[in-house]
Amino acid sequence: MxxxxxxxxxxxxxxxxxxxxxxxxxxxxxxxxxxxxxxxxxxxxxxxxxxxxxxxxxxxxxxxxxxxxxxxxxxxxxxxxxxxxxxxxxxxxxxxxRSFLYQSRVWYLEPTPSVCPGCARGCTVQLWHRKPEWRLKGLDERHNTRIQRVTPLENPRVNGPWICNKGRDLPTLLDRPRAEQALLKGAPVAMTQAIEAGRTLLDQAGKRVALVSSWGSNEELRAFRNSLGDYFSCFVKADHQPAEGEVVEDDLLIRADKNPNTRAGQDLFGTAAAAIPEDTDLVLVWGEGVDFGTLPRGVKILFLGSWLLPENGHADVFIPISIQTERRGHYTNFEGVVSAFEPCQPRRDGVIDAETLFPLLSAPGGSASGGGAA
Structure with missing residues (x-):
């Protein structure tokens, strides 16, 4: 004026x-x-x-x-x-x-409390996404659900008021192309058919090994142990390794382990095996970080993943599962501090929560209700 x-x-x-x-x-x-x-x-x-x-x-x-x-x-x-x-x-x-400049007015957005999965520190963060009342109607619906920016959620026990730049880049990590189709040896099938095929693999295998995700929530890890833990030799793997040029570890927040829930996984299942025995009949791979070329020749593979990867079509059975922003749960950081995350995006069509999937794979009438892991 x-x-x-x-x-x-x-x-x-x-x-x-x-x-x-x-x-x-x-x-x-x-x-x-x-x-x-x-x-x-x-x-x-x-x-x-x-x-x-x-x-x-x-x-x-x-x-x-x-x-x-x-x-x-x-x-x-x-x-x-x-x-x-x-x-x-x-x-x-x-x-x-630069990444947020001119992207959105902040009053169009609302925060959801979450946990950064970028390393074992487990910093608490706010994921900012568009408010329902400010929904865009003329563009792709994903403009209304994608994460616009990430800010720290102050937590004196974990990260104080700070997060590293990798935490700010979570939208790039979480916006990767998603897997939304169940597959049998690369051929699209219905989710129920893929689950039934997974049950058959478990039922027919004599020696089974599970490579458990260190990105699974506490609830998912417990669901796996309760439903399938008796039927597998279970080992926790690193889903992610330090990227080229990334700060591996420092004295402030950044940890060398680039996975959010290794502590909880190892408390339940122990550490990863040096090598999978050659006489293994079935390997269940949950999450990223496994080179299928290193698995025993001819072994059957049941793959549970969230992203569009070449390995999806190479597995005998591939079942797409939800990601952190589509469900609620908890991570346990390297010091044993438990932090909660909440959903801020709708679950994609064609995917299933791992916590729901594990009891279905072990259900009587076609699951691993028979023998155990050798």
Whole structure:
């Protein structure tokens, strides 16, 4: 209103000093842009890199009204794996996330409490997605359900008020192409037919091995043990390994184990086997991280997965299962702290919750109700 007043025949401005213009969009990193005309030089971002992440990549250059926040010489915020936290602590919105910029108004979104599955720390987070009352009607329905951004959910027992950048990138991880079709040796079948075929495999096999997912929730792990644990030699595997260029571990939050529920899995089933015995008849693979080429030649494979992978068609039976954002549950981090996550997306058509699937595979009349694992 004041702009219109002075621009169209209003009283002249009381200030005669010229406006101070500065860099409007300065790239601090591949992830963050700085609007210096908004910046009030509170130095909170600088202090964060010195006192919390200890990367020391930001500083203040020049003096007086020419002072600017800038990266240290020869460095950028890309060198700090916690850099996106400065966006949260900026009091004026001068630090902008490239991935979220111009994507959505924040009042169109609502948060769902969840747990970051990126490592064994199990940081609690908020997953932001579109409110039902602000639903988009003219675009793909997935625009209404996809995760728009991730922010920390403060938890003094686990991550305090911070998360690493990998946690911020969860939308990319969770938006990968999904598997929504049950398969028998690569041929599409109904879910009931795939479950029946899985029961037959379990019933016919003499020596069975299960490679249990370290991304399964506490509830899913217990359901597997209660329904199928007596019929398999069970070993917990690492679904994910550190990616190239990723910080493997540090003294703040990041853990070398890139899986959220290894602790709970190992408490129930023990650690992974060095090698699967050659006389194994059936291998149940739950989740990612298994090279089928390393399995014994000719072994039958029952594969439970969520993503569109080449291995889906190579398994004797493939059953698509839901992901973390489609169900509720708990993870136990490496220190034994249990944290809950809630669903924020509808379960895809054609998939089933693992917790529901395991009792069906062990149901009488065609399951492993006969012999046990050798």
């Amino acid at each position: 004041s702009f219109n007043h002075y621009a169209y025949n209003g009283e002249p401005a009381l200030s005669s000093d010229p406006k101070l213009h500065s860099t409007k969009f300065f790239p601090l990193s591949e992830r963050i842009i700085l609007d210096n005309e908004r910046c009030i030089l509170c130095s909170r971002c600088v202090r964060f890199t010195r006192e919390v992440s200890k990367s020391n990549v930001l500083g203040l250059e020049h003096r007086g009204d020419h002072m600017l926040v800038r990266p240290a010489e020869g460095r950028t915020l890309d060198d700090d794996p916690y850099s996106d936290n400065v966006i949260d602590i900026c009091p004026v919105g001068a630090l902008l996330s």
